[in-house]
Structure formats: structure tokens, C-alpha cells
Amino acid sequence: MKIAICEDRKEDAKKLQILLGRYLQTQGFAAEVDFFESGEALLSNFKPGKYRIIFMDIFMTPGGLTGMDTAQKIHASDEEAAIIFTTTSEDFGIAGYDVAVYYIVKPVTETDFLRAMKKCQKQMERYCKALEIMVNRQLIPLRLHDIIYVEAQRKNCIFITTQGELRSNMVFDTLTATLSELPFLRCHRSYIVNLTHIQNIQEMDFITTTSHKIPISRSFLPKVQNQFQQFLKNELKN
Secondary structure: OEEEEEOOOHHHHHHHHHHHHHHHHHHOEOOEEEEEOOHHHHHHHOOOOOOOEEEEEOOOOOOOOOHHHHHHHHHHHOOOOEEEEEEOOHHHHHHHOOOOOEEEEOOOOHHHHHHHHHHOHHHHHHHOEEEEEEEOOEEEEEEHHHEEEEEEEOOEEEEEEOOEEEEEOOOHHHHHHHOOOOOEEEEEOOEEEEHHHEEEEEOOEEEEOOOOEEEOOHHHHHHHHHHHHHHHHHHHHO
């Protein structure tokens, strides 16, 4: 997951960086943070889906785009990006809610920052939460959202991710207990799928967005059907 901080005052950007770093560490989330000093700089690097959370200063350097203008351009092409305004005035608060999930009045306090992040909790859990796995005798963080499916092969777990394949000697039953909640679903004695990356079902197989076929065991079928329907309902609500 990537987070953007668009702030023309370096001291304010630094304060957000410190608070964000502390929050990510406490919550066990993994994220990359990019910094921009103007709306123009952010927009030149922006594309839909790139940034899940954006901290946006409303009052930018005179002569350029305001934070509000920048946010409206972003919102027009990516409604899922969670925008948090930072401002020296409360006057923009009401208008900001059209394109922002929250706004913080400067100077930013940790209390206000945490309130803002609570508004983004679903985004954070979905795109930031990570699992530590042992790969080549090295413990590495793997974002849960990046996992497409996991296959048990003898004493190893093969993680098929959006970035490629990883092999770990993690015990499959232990992993099953860890990934026991939606969007993860065990559909076979040797497979766990991430329903976020499922395109459809064909007969007794899940078809992933990467065109992999994942078998559904008959013994798991009733639970799979129930959980998959629940997942789809949750997605529609969100």
C-alpha cells in the first residue's frame, strides 16, 4: 500500500511522517510513503489506485493548485482514495467532506491524527496488514492484500502473490489458523485463496484474476459457498 503526503511546509510534512511511522509500527502495517510539495507534483505522479490514503494541505504555495483543487481532480478519477485534509482553518471543513474522509486543523496533534486514521481503518486493514514469513532463512513482511493464494506442497507453503512466488517452510495448518477470516478462505486441504483476487467460479474451481485455477474440494464446498456469498455481500456494503 502507498500513502502520499502533499504538504509545502517541510516541518508539517515531517510531523505527519513521524505520526504515520509510529502508527504503522504500532498497528503492524506495511506501507510506502511518498512526499510532494505541490498539488501539481502529486498529480504528475498520480494514477487511480496508486495511493490509498492521501494527506493534503489545503493552503498550498500561492499561484499553484490548492489542496481542494487537487483533491477534486483526484476524486474525479479515483473515488476510493481516502483523502485527509490538513488546514490552518476550520472554514474548509464542511466543503472538504465532499471529497475527504476527514480534516485535521493544524498544528496536528496525535489525538487528531489517530481520529483521522480511524476513518481509514478499513483501507489500512485491507491494504496494509502484513504477515511475516520465513523465506531463505530470512523473515520478510508480506502484505496480506498481495497474496492471491497459498498452496501446500509437502512441508512448504507456496505463496502466489501479485509480485511473484515465494516459498516458505511455514506449517500449512498454522497458516490456515492465521488466515482464518475473510477475505481468506480455505477451499481445499492444500489451498487457501484470497477472495479479493477471485474473478469467478467455474464448476469446482475458483478462477483468480491472474487466470489460475484453484480446486474446491467437495468436503469444503458448503462452507465455501456460504463464505463466498458473505464476502460478496460485504463488498457490496463497502
